[in-house]
Amino acid sequence: MATQTTGGGSTVSFGNTPQANADIFSFTEDASNILILNVLANDLGGAAKTLFSLDDGTSAAASTKTYAPADLLVKDVAYSSDAAGMAGTGDRSALGARIWIESDGAVHYDKGDINAQLQALAVGQTLTDTFTYAIQLGNGTLSWATVTLQFNGANDSVYMTSSPQSGSVVEDAPSTPDPSDSLNAAGTISFTDVDLSDTHTAAFAASPTNTTSLGTFSLDPVNEAANAANGSVQWHYALNNAAAQYLAAGQTVTESFVVTVNDGHGSTATQTVTVTITGTNDAATVSSDSKAVTEGNAAAALNTFGQLTITDPDTGQAHVVAQSNVHGTYGDFTIDANGAWSYTGNGAHNELTAGQQVQDQFTVTSQDGTATGTVTVTITGTNDAATVSSDSKSVTEGDTAAALNTSGQLTITDPDSGEAHVVAQSNVHGTYGDFTIDANGAWSYTGNGAHNELTAGQQVQDQFTVTSQDGTATGTVTVTITGTNDIATVSSDSKSVTEGDTATALNTSGQLTIVDPDSGEAHVVAQTNVHGTYGDFTIDTNGAWSYTGNGAHNELTAGQQVQDQFTVLSQDGTATGTVTVTITG
Known part of the structure; x- marks a missing residue:
């Protein structure tokens, strides 16, 4: 037995008496930090014993931490x-x-001093700690024993150490590692778990709030860090590009996935990964349309309409740029965003000739500007009725054919462009002259003779029909010729008779010649029994005359000559002739 003088001058004895008994205490790793250990409860020595000292191990090897008597004696x-x-x-x-x-x-x-070691215990693992204490008995003797603390591991929660994850993918992007412009996105989720022996697994589930499923989400195997308290799992998202074609340029949708890390002992931690999918502008298609109309008498004859077909993979983009009353050459064009178009004629356009075709063409652009279509309206002209004026001229018969010459201008109208013409004619023979007209309606009439046969005031006509170039109209050119009184000629006649025993010896007759260009006017004024000195004179209108003696006229001496003379007037009064009868006695 060892003895030692205390600081107060008393002496304590130290021996391994079996009064202090070993103690074993059991706790979980999560027990309160200050543990109260009633080590005296199973010790002998009665009520006189007291808790004397604890072994701090300062006099023992650090590797063994066995009790050190020197420590316990204090x-x-x-x-x-x-x-x-x-x-x-x-x-x-x-x-x-x-x-x-x-x-x-x-x-x-x-316990707080060793919590880091304790928290590293997994379920089923234990950690043991010890120390030595001494009690003093009533007789001053010290007795010591060992206290063993057994800590049982409990499951510690796993915690996420990374921030909420996000990624982005772009429709139609090249499949490259560039995370800002790719069909793929990836990231790393980090977690920690103080239970060093736990093996972690990871799983995911799509968020119930997702409205789309445009790609594939996956996880790599969990990577446990070298210190076993930290780990990570990498996630991947691969866009199904075909499924994303409906997204418009700049349109975004998000898909979220909840990743759960499980330590295998009932503790889990979750982290949400949100992937933003951005659409790009897909090429649209716009159909073309053609309509044919026929020109009529009103602008409405040109009206027509149709429907273009627009397709665009991008949702809500199957439209075209609306246009309103776009002026074409022959009409106005309107189209709404859905491709319904109409064309309204801006006039009858009768200037189009029969069978002539013209077009108005309009370009239509898709709403996103990636495609165009064409609307073509073909207008076919018809033969519109022409008008041709008529013309009348009056001329007066003269001494030459040129007196009948005349000319004029017809007016031709035709709505059909370039068709305001007539069918040209050249030297068309009329009764009194020849007719010529050019395509522009300028006409001339050339007399084919003097036509002195026309009597004074007699009117005759030459009339010619003129036809429009398209055959839809006719006009008439009328030349009225008025005759004049042409000078007649009347011959003279002389007869000789010899006086006899009776008056009849003096009778004689003859025929005058009458010429007059005026048709039917070659006559003279008839005379009947016009009394001369020696006889009576009669002449008919055709110039046949007779002379009838009015006595024997024996009073005439031999060889004596006397005359009766009569004047004959042409029917139109322009000429005279003389009939002379010479009587010899």
């Missing part, structure tokens, strides 16, 4: 509070937890 201070004990003690357990004697007569143990 009476420890009994602290009034845990705070004082934690601050004042220099004693520690084998694992390094601070230990001290509290005024309540128990050993207080600061």
Whole structure:
């Protein structure tokens, strides 16, 4: 037995008497930080025993931490509070937890000093700590024993250490590693778990709030860090490009996936990965349309309409740029955003000739500007009725054919462009002259003779029909010729008779010649029994005359000559002739 003088001059004896018994305490790793150990409860020695000292191991090898008698022979201070004990003690357990004697007569143990070691315990794992204490019996003798603390592992929660994850993909992007412009996105989720022996797994589920499923989400195997307290799992998202074609340029949708890390012992942690999918502008198609109309008498005859077909993979983009009353050459064009178009004629356009075709063409652009279509309206002209004026001229017969010459201009109208013409005619023979007209309606009439046969005031006509170039109209040119009184000629006649025994000896007759260009006017004024000196004179209108003696006229001497003379006037009064009868006695 060893003895030692205390600081107060008393002597304590130290021996391994079997009064202090070993203690075993069991706790979970998550027990409170200050553990109160009633080590005296199973010790012998009666009520006189007291808790004397704790072994701080300062005189023992650090590797063994066995009790050190020198430490136990020094009476420890009994602290009034845990705070004082934690601050004042220099004693520690084998694992390094601070230990001290509290005024309540128990050993207080600061588990907080070894919490990091304890929290690393997984379910089913244990960690043991020890220290030695001494009690003083009533006779001053010290007895010691060992306290064993067994800590049982509990499952510690796994925690995410990374921030919420996000990624982005772009429709129709090249499949490259560039995360800002790719069909793929990826990221890493980090977690921690102080249970060093836990093996972690990861799984995911699409968020129930997702409205689309445009790609494939996947996870790599969990990567446990070298220190086993940290881990990570990499996620991937691959866009199904074909499924994303409906997205318009700049249109975005998001898909979220909840990733769960499980430590295998009931603890899980979740992290949400949100992927933004951005649409690009897909090429549209716009059909073309053609309509044919026929020119009529009104603008409405040109009206027509139709429907273009527009396709665009991008949702809500199957439209064209609307146009309203776009002026073409022959009409106005309107189209709405859905491709319904109409064309309204801006006039009858009768200037189009029969069979002539013209077009108005309009370009239509898709709403996104990637495609165009064409609307073509073909207008076919018809033969519109022409008008041809008529013309009348009056001429007067003269001494030459040129007196009948005349000319004029017809007016020709035709709505059909370039068709305001007539069918040309050249030297068309009329009764009194020849007719010529050019395509523009300028006409001339040339007399084919003097036509003195026309009597004074007699009117005759030549009339010619003129036809429009398209055959839809006719006009008439009328030339009225008025005759004049042409000078007649009347011959003279002389007869000789010889006086006889009777009056009949003096009778004689003859025929005058009458010429007059005027048709039917070659006559003279008839005379009947016009009394001369020696006889009576008669002449008919055709110039046949006779002379009838009015006596024997024996009074005439031999060889004596006397005459009766009569004047004959042409029917039109323009000429005279003389009939002379010479009587010889």
